[in-house]
Amino acid sequence: LSDRLTSTFKNLRTKGRLSEADIDATVREIRRALLDADVAVPVVREFTASVRERALSAEVSGALNPAQQVVKIVNDELVGILGGESRSLNLAKTPPTVIMLAGLQGAGKTTLAGKLALDLKGRGHTPILVAADLQRPNAVTQLQVVGERAGVPVHAPHPGNQGAETDEVVGDPVGVARDGVATARAREHDVVIVDTAGRLGVDELLMQQAADIREAISPDEVLFVIDAMIGQDAVTTAQAFLEGVDFTGVVLSKLDGDARGGAALSVAKVTGRPILFASTGEKLTEFEAFHPDRMASRILDMGDVLTLIEQAERTFDAQEAEKMAAKVASGEDFTLADFLVQMQQMKKMGSMKKMLGMLPGMGQMRDAIENFDEREVDRIEAIINSMTPGERENPRVINGSRRARIAKGSGVRTSDVNQLLERFTQAQKMMRQMGKGGGMPGMPGMPA
């Protein structure tokens, strides 16, 4: 799949600018990539439509070729939908902070309860777990084991009041949740994490119970835990929980599996709720803040490519480029100082030589950089630094004896100074031609 995307981008890279047909071909591939990642169909449809629109009206960025620009647009849109910046837990101004977990059976709620507790404990909090899943046999015991491993206390109902695997509500989960929060307050725990029951499928009894618990304990956060492997069902499940219980944030579990994360995009897009955490294993430490940008790359399966594009953009240094363009446009003289800036930019790119090799479609720029000797820039820098300001401003005054002095001052041979001045004169000539609006050198008489 990523191969397919890469080859589409490769097809694009030889073209100067994106045509509508190019964009449509790319968008088709992106649609396929998203469906392969199990993003829900309606989400895919909306997403590709907005990418297409943005690509059609995209501003041309100097640092990127058209294919990279499409990748960037796709990535930006993905990151945007996934929540932009990652957000952390909302803690109550007056403790305890009450966190309720909701989701289908097997989603990873009980495991997450332990992970959150351990993480919070590590940050100096004093969490307590509340076992309000009375539905499944052993659910309470499971939470007690998790609590023990995390080293945090667990508020549990009396034994006998739990675990029967029936369609009826077992025990009094709402009462247990309420008691749990009261216990936390009395014992001065600053965070309460309430584990709740789930069903294999969405059903009304489960929804009602979760809604009742929410009503009873007014949580600061209701975290909807969803298995990343759930695929196309993500949308219906998330919508059901949104309507039935409502939630303030999402936790994506089992991201250690080979799920491509399409569920993340579906849930974020359909519910508009932020994804707070990613659960990445059965161990309590396998848990991390959710990073929209990393998930975007995972969905597109493009790995480091996006990082490289960012670096290329940064290195290009938009400001310098703009200054240079303004200078060229005004026909103002291109000086040795400008020449040095150009060289230094090449050097910055040169240190990325190896990384650029990984990028599909760097084309011409890559070749130029491959042949570029970084030490050359140091030499040029030394030579220019050995000139007086006047010489830098007006290199024509640099006669034979000045050349010898400059060479001595910068530790190079006089022939190196000659070579530099020659290269500079050529560059200056080219700049002047471009500044006159001729575009190509050797076309005198073009209007300025």
Ligand code: GDP
């Ligand atoms: P609950 O029914 O929502 O409480 O789900 P559990 O916490 O009991 O988890 C169900 C199963 O998934 C258990 O076997 C967990 O060990 C496993 N599990 C939970 N979270 C993860 C995860 O992030 N990665 C993996 N690989 N397994 C997980």
Ligand code: MG
């Ligand atoms: Mg559970």
